[in-house]
Amino acid sequence: PSTLVITFLFVPLCPTVLHALRYFSTASSGVPNFPEFVVVGLVDDVQMVHYDSNTQRAEAKQGWMEKVTADDPRYWEKETQVSKRDQETYKDRISTLKKRFNQTGGVHTYQRMYGCEWDDETGVTNGFYQFGYDGEDFLAFDLKTKTWIAPTPQAVITKHEWDRDADQNERWKNYLTQECIDWLKKYLDYGRSSLLRTELPSVSLLQKTPSSPVTCHASGFYPNKIMLFWTRDGEELLEDVDHGEILHNHDGTFQKSVDLDLSSVKAEDWGRYSCVFQLSGVKKDIVTKLDPKVIKTNWVKPSDLTIPIITAVAVIAVSLIACIGFRVYKKKQGEELKSISPWTEFNHKIRDMLF
Template identity: 95%
Template structure:
């Protein structure tokens, strides 16, 4: 069994470590109290750049992004100019797409997402560049063919227009596969102390009621490249479990939970189950045995509280009856 567990841990820890640089641009119309154009840049899901049509200025969202001027003194000026141009372009595109979709008023959004990924273990890279309209896919760039994919009839006109600009498509491929990767590595180096740090979480077992699933909750880990799973006799469980999403904490770390249905687990078999947390790049694993003694729950406290309320009411009535008896006697 020990050999199997070691193999299981090796397979999970040896999984690829991906770093990503992503930019999201959103143009909107008909949305009250919201900027008409917003740009957000993220490295490994950490926001480092922001621009909106209210401020009209690209700004750093992380202190380490100020280091970028050492490589490019005009970085923020150029980022601002590019965003201002895109702001006007995207505003016009919303008007064009409203006509194609036979729309008049209402709320509409036009979004772009582009960037790249880099596996720092294997060196494998990937790039992506796509657009959406009103929450649906509109058009996407195919890196392999250097052409555009139109999933809707309204995007075919755009596809033909952009496919004809072969030079521009070649530039986008070079950016997504080379320049973007170079910038991603620079940003990772700028923010090394925070982006490349590792923090192990605190792991707790929680249960709402005696019949509820047992939740294994890990909070305070970084980065978010983790595995959290239940095992029985050292083997990962794929049934009777419910995976939660990875969520952000206010301090920049993450949390995640996974539920185990224990309704059919016999009391004498609880010791066969464990919750395992693995953080990519860290050899240590956190194993928490399914033990009723370590489960945190408030249903026991609720019963105590309910009993306390009952006793309070009971003694209150006894006191009132005692006072009435005294009044009657005298």
């Protein structure tokens, strides 16, 4: 008999995860209904700090961030003052860059992203500090040489100016490689109950029609360091598969799907295929065998329908197609934007956090 095989997982006490602390700042000019300056701080993609030019105040976005005042009673006051200073500085820089790029009006953005990463098993760390203008790379800090990289001619003036400030560059290296890592570990400890938790997903096989690809959909997992893929005879499939993006759920967990095109696969060979879910730090996988009996679908044979039911299903199908079509459009649109600008993910994060 056909069965749905799920291998239950045993979670180790200390799952291995690459943790990250990131700060994103965006100054904008000519953007309607959007703050002129926004700062967001994230630990492992969870927003914990927010400031914008409308509120003029740095605020906690997670309850556990209130613990920071035990280590530094003036933390929020200092964060607010730093953001206010950056707000004025970045506004002036947009004016300067518009002149360098020979621009007059229009919409313009000046952005900064900096932070650090820490592997909790190997102890390996990494730091990053970079700027963008109008969605393109503008400057990046080289930790090894403690100098700035200018990918565009308009950034060379700033590069030379900042390279001469050796003391400041040394301070940035120390922050990115030491102080930032210390703060990252503190934040992880503050939010241990949520940031260091492990949640396993429910895995479902979905199919729109008998001729459509079969979708393996995993939802409800945390953290988002996962692998989801199809196998044939135990080997990962690289062809006839389409990987979706990792998306946020409203409860803070994540979801992801991967499609398998079975148009050239014989029915008797379906049993050779399985969907595999792997979560970072977890020893065993969730394996779901491809079985027609466990596939969920809203498709019904036309001969089994009465006219009223046909009408109802048609309405549902149109709505479903519209939703799927919009999702595919947004996905393709996102892929196209990413191919144009490395700052697209940055902008999407800020947009999602504000709206």
